[in-house]
Structure formats: C-alpha cells, structure tokens
Amino acid sequence: MTVIPVSLDDRSYDVIVENGLLARAAGHLAPLSRGRTMAIVTDENLHPHLATLQASLSAAGVASESIVLPPGEGTKSWAMLERLTDRLLDLGVERGDHVIALGGGVIGDLVGFACAILKRGCGFVQIPTTLLAQVDSSVGGKTAINSRAGKNLIGAFHQPAMVLVDPTTLDTLPNRQVRAGYAEVVKYGLIDDADFFDWCEANAGALLAGDAAARSHAIGHSIAAKARIVGEDEFETKGRRALLNLGHTFGHALEAEAGFSDRLLHGEGVAAGMALAYGFSAAQGIAPVGDAARVSAHLRSVGLPDGLAAAGSTDDGATLVAHMMHDKKMSAGTLPFLLARGIGQTYVDKTVDLAAVAAFLDSQPR
Numbered sequence: 001m002t003v004i005p006v007s008l009d010d011r012s013y014d015v016i017v018e019n020g021l022l023a024r025a026a027g028h029l030a031p032l033s034r035g036r037t038m039a040i041v042t043d044e045n046l047h048p049h050l051a052t053l054q055a056s057l058s059a060a061g062v063a064s065e066s067i068v069l070p071p072g073e074g075t076k077s078w079a080m081l082e083r084l085t086d087r088l089l090d091l092g093v094e095r096g097d098h099v100i101a102l103g104g105g106v107i108g109d110l111v112g113f114a115c116a117i118l119k120r121g122c123g124f125v126q127i128p129t130t131l132l133a134q135v136d137s138s139v140g141g142k143t144a145i146n147s148r149a150g151k152n153l154i155g156a157f158h159q160p161a162m163v164l165v166d167p168t169t170l171d172t173l174p175n176r177q178v179r180a181g182y183a184e185v186v187k188y189g190l191i192d193d194a195d196f197f198d199w200c201e202a203n204a205g206a207l208l209a210g211d212a213a214a215r216s217h218a219i220g221h222s223i224a225a226k227a228r229i230v231g232e233d234e235f236e237t238k239g240r241r242a243l244l245n246l247g248h249t250f251g252h253a254l255e256a257e258a259g260f261s262d263r264l265l266h267g268e269g270v271a272a273g274m275a276l277a278y279g280f281s282a283a284q285g286i287a288p289v290g291d292a293a294r295v296s297a298h299l300r301s302v303g304l305p306d307g308l309a310a311a312g313s314t315d316d317g318a319t320l321v322a323h324m325m326h327d328k329k330m331s332a333g334t335l336p337f338l339l340a341r342g343i344g345q346t347y348v349d350k351t352v353d354l355a356a357v358a359a360f361l362d363s364q365p366r
C-alpha cells in the first residue's frame with residue numbers, strides 16, 4: 001500500500017493506492033459513515049466495480065444507495081447536476097455525510113461539485129477508476145460541470161476527504177481511455193520533470209499494455225507530483241497550479257470544437273494541446289525545435305493526437321482562439337499561456353500575443 005498525503009491545512013487528506021483496494025474499501029469508508037447509509041454515485045459502465053464496492057460495504061455492515069448516471073462528458077451538465085442533487089436530497093444526505101464518487105473524471109468532477117453546493121457543502125470521497133482520474137482528476141479538489149460557453153466554467157474548489165485508488169480497476173478500461181489518461185501522466189514530465197519524461201518514453205509501451213509495475217510507478221509518481229503542486233497553490237493564485245494546465249488552453253478549445261463529445265476525449269485534447277504548446281514555444285524561439293519534435297513523436301508513438309490534424313480540428317486559428325477567451329486563467333483581458341523552454345521546463349507566459357497564436361494555428365497541417 002502507498003499513502004500519498006495531500007497537505008492543505010485543515011483540508012488535508014490521503015491518497016491511498018493499493019491493488020485490490022476496492023474490495024477492501026469499507027475498511028476506510030466505514031469510519032466516515034457515522035452509522036448512516038452512504039450514497040455511491042457512478043456511471044452505467046461501472047457495474048462490476050460498483051458490485052465490488054457494495055459487497056465490501058455490506059460485509060462491513062454499512063448500508064449504501066447507488067445512483068447510476070449515463071457515461072460520457074455530457075454528464076458534466078446542469079441537467080445531470082440537478083438530477084444528482086435532487087436524488088442526494090431525497091436520500092437525506094447531510095453536511096456531515098460523505099458521498100462516494102466511483103468512476104472517471106466525469107463522475108468525480110460532477111459529484112465533487114454537487115457536494116460543494118449541497119446544503120452549502122457536504123463531504124465526499126473519490127474512488128477513481130480511469131487512469132486519468134487516478135493520476136489527476138481525483139486529487140486536488142477542482143470540481144466542475146461544463147456550460148454552453150465552455151469547459152469546466154461552473155465549478156468550485158472542494159477537496160475530497162480521501163482518495164482510494166485501486167489500479168486493478170483499470171483492467172476493464174478500454175484502451176482508448178487508458179491512452180487518453182496517459183496524456184496527463186506525460187504532462188507531469190513535461191511540466192518540470194525531464195527524468196520522468198525519459199521514463200515515459202522508455203516505459204509507455206509496458207504501461208499501456210497493462211504491466212502492473214509500470215502502471216504502479218506511473219500512478220504513484222503522478223499523484224505525488226500533483227499533490228506537491230496542489231499543496232503549493234491550492235486555489236491557482238500563485239502561478240504554480242497553473243502549470244497543471246499545460247496543453248489545456250489549446251485542448252479545451254479543441255474539446256469545445258468537438259462539442260464535448262467522444263469525438264475527442266479530454267486526454268486526447270490535452271495531448272494535442274501539449275504538442276501545440278511545445279510547437280508554439282519552438283516557433284517563437286523559446287524551446288529547441290528538437291524538444292518539440294520529441295514531444296510530438298512520443299505522443300504519436302502511443303497513438304495520441306500530436307496536433308490539430310490528428311485531433312480532427314477543422315476550425316481556423318481565430319475560431320479556436322475565440323474558444324480560449326473563456327479560459328479561467330484570463331486576467332484583465334490577458335490570457336496567460338503555458339509555454340516551455342524545453343522538456344520539463346514549462347512556465348506561465350503572460351505576454352503571448354493571441355494574433356500570433358491564431359497565425360501559428362493557421363500554419364499547422366490539418
């Protein structure tokens with residue numbers, strides 16, 4: 001068992017990583033139940049894992065009620081938020097209760113936001129079941145739904161009380177979803193850890209094939225990186241947490257263009273976005289051209305999009321930049337960009353000319 005602390009004053013919690021943990025989850029959850037029924041929120045693709053969790057709780061004498069939502073990015077919506085909060089209120093969830101989010105980043109983000117606003121805030125626990133959720137979304141307390149204007153625009157910072165990661169749940173995850181989650185793993189190397197990017201280049205094949213040792217290393221290393229950065233800047237006000245947004249300004253625009261559908265998964269948008277961030281950095285003379293080429297080559301080698309063409313983008317640069325204007329990093333009309341001086345040398349640049357970004361995008365092959 002690996003325990004990774006997330007240190008945030010009175011909002012601190014542990015991320016517990018262990019193969020087979022789901023079947024033993026009640027050992028960690030029962031103390032939070034206060035002898036009351038626990039609500040589990042999940043999606044329709046999680047039935048086997050839901051059964052494992054229910055069995056664990058039931059064996060420990062903890063009653064549970066399950067709320068099963070449709071899968072997919074469309075579930076991060078006002079309609080599903082209303083449906084979920086109505087159900088949680090019907091179940092009589094109190095502020096001192098802990099709702100269990102069992103699923104990927106969609107379930108985690110939606111449940112986290114519902115719990116941030118339910119009765120002005122109740123507790124929740126993350127049990128992430130996708131690679132993306134295990135290495136990124138379940139940790140750090142960003143919660144949100146999408147709105148007509150864009151990605152994650154309605155949300156709150158609300159930390160979970162605990163994160164339980166069972167890497168063996170990934171055995172049932174479709175390959176495309178594993179690859180999409182891998183984009184957020186590579187991100188930690190590109191942000192500030194060139195050695196980890198080297199490790200990714202050497203071990204991506206094994207990791208994506210389900211090798212348990214490679215998977216455990218990637219998950220533990222990624223969670224530790226995220227916990228460190230979130231611990232330095234929980235509310236994204238100090239310029240540190242923004243680094244976790246590498247590739248996301250481009251990526252969210254591409255996701256918006258795809259209508260937040262499975263035409264382009266979040267991780268796929270992030271992969272294309274990271275390639276574009278490195279490509280733009282190289283085009284501006286900030287990063288070596290060879291580093292940008294190495295990033296693109298690695299993403300391509302694992303079957304992730306490495307730019308606009310592979311992401312299926314047809315919009316022109318100005319249209320994509322218009323999507324970016326909704327980015328939450330916007331400040332007094334300026335959009336800070338995550339650029340890089342090289343692999344593992346990402347930084348926040350507040351001087352980027354949006355016309356140059358549009359021109360760069362127009363110069364890219366489609």
Ligand SMILES: NC(=O)c1ccc[n+]([C@@H]2O[C@H](COP(=O)([O-])OP(=O)(O)OC[C@H]3O[C@@H](n4cnc5c(N)ncnc54)[C@H](O)[C@@H]3O)[C@@H](O)[C@H]2O)c1
Nearest residue numbers: 045071104105106129130132133136137142169172173266
């Ligand atoms: N809050 C954050 O810090 C943060 C970080 C990164 C991403 N996100 C958000 O996370 C979302 C993407 O999350 P995701 O990639 O996990 O997608 P997801 O939640 O849609 O899950 C992907 C698919 O896999 C299925 N699935 C989940 N676990 C499974 C399993 N073990 N076996 C079989 N099928 C399974 C789901 O039903 C779904 O169809 C995006 O909305 C993104 O914005 C949030």
Ligand SMILES: O=C(O)C(=O)C[C@@H](O)[C@H](O)[C@H](O)COP(=O)(O)O
Nearest residue numbers: 136140142151152241244245248328
């Ligand atoms: O935790 C963070 O901070 C991140 O930026 C992690 C990202 O992978 C994640 O996709 C996040 O939801 C994007 O943040 P947003 O503020 O741009 O919605």
Ligand SMILES: [Zn+2]
Nearest residue numbers: 184248266270
């Ligand atoms: Zn992300």
